[in-house]
Amino acid sequence: MSTLEVRGLVKNYHLKQGWRGRRLVAVNDVSFTLEPGRTVALVGQSGSGKSTVAKLLLQLERSSAGEILLDGSPVARRGRGLAQYRRTVQMVFQDPFASLNPYHSIAHHLARPLRLHGHGRTAAELEEGVHRLLERVRLTPADVVARRRPHELSGGQRQRVAIARALAPGPGILIADEPVSMLDVSIRLGVLNLLAELQREENLGVLYITHDLATARHFSDEILVMYRGEIVERGPSDQVILDPQHDYTKLLLQAAPNPEKRLATLRSDR
């Protein structure tokens, strides 16, 4: 049970252009709160700053201004406090083909976070932990899957391993950066469905970063629309999708494939 609060987050990058430098504002004054059991979707075009927000939350980048508060207290910059923060805030990456090491077995991928975060020390404890994690993401028989290497699993199964790995430290907040965009369409909903189930079980706060408005609507409670580093529209999912206010949200919605619209015109042509 953790709450992550972001207040007035800003990130500037300095670009060198010959003699002169230029400042690029990647994230500008972004605020939101991730609460247990709730999903917030961050949508926008590529280059809008969505992934920079994820990097800032994971402490992979340092913010230029603003604060990130975990349960009301600011994030420690180093030492035990930072380790505690990392245990609480975990990440599922976009590409399961790149985020798992091809040399290591699935068991290794899951045993290491368990050991590092003190969820087991002996081989037997770790093995049990690994099997428990695999069963939670429905990769059974767990002992068979644990022995495999990433290339022996399908994309969707690899992503489920990545989710299991993120759950290993026992986090309270999960950040999912386009978790299904690299997967085959028929298994995308399965992975999202599983993620939602695990979220309910663990009472996780989830930040779902995506450019797919349709899944954002169905998967999340609140949608934030990001454009050029700023949040231009926010609100309950259905409200943002069905009654968009900002021009950019309308543009995004118009661009998203919508077969019903085409069918309506096909019918009226007849």
Add this chain to the structure above:
Amino acid sequence: MSTSAGQTGTVLTVEDFSVDYLGETTVRAVRHVDLSLGRGEILGLAGESGCGKSTLAYGLTRLLKPPAVISSGRAVFHSREGYDIDLGALHGEDLRAFRWDKISMVFQGAMNSLNPVISIRAQLEDIFSTHRPELSRAERRQRCGDLLERVGVDRDRLRSYPHELSGGMRQRVMIAMAMALEPQVMIMDEPTTALDVVVQREILLEITRLRDELGFAVVFITHDLPLLLEISDRIAVMRAGEITELGSAAQVYSQPEHPYTEQLLASFPSLTGQRGDFIRAGLDERLLDLDPVRVADVDGGASR
């Protein structure tokens, strides 16, 4: 064998077309596909990775390399001028002259298929100096500029190198390149997959507009079914090397016959329709059963 050669409305007929990969175990990537492509039609080819859709496209353009072999069937191209060409019978110089002139292709990951160390102009001119050697240099330059303008890229960009263009622009350049010789068929293999929705929409509008203007037929390959439903006239759904369903876009969407098509359609939550609770209503084991862990791996599966 009955061919529809005489029909004016067809530009490409594919009969009983199969492709095998002769590896340690033979993988039957495309199995007995029958298709016909109408002149000026956009035919959508939907399917998941590994279903053989790219292999089929490569087979139609005779681009397959060993160990892939066309094991049965044939593809016949019916030219606008009234003669037929059996693609399997082409060799050497004839094949080289045929490719790109009659059937061209926009490759998967097209934005990365431009040569990074050669300017856009040189890459476009290459087509003309190979296929239209009679053109003078000035005419060539003129045509290259016209091509870029046709896909909505400024003529000045001829001097640029690929890394100076955005992903969407590179994609447009690739489409311009495929259109250079005004082919009668264009095969587009996932032309918009790596682009975000706004750029994707622009490119789709561009393709439809150019199709209306120039009247080429398009085979549009993707796994994004909603997108296909929007732009294509007919849709073929492919699975494990076979075409499981073929029908008009409206028909495939509203009355799918094959259960696999229904399953694919159900994989896309509706953007504006009824809010289904299928993601958050509790775990649906059926969704995960679509992706089972194979305990004893017997079949090698289809390769891309």
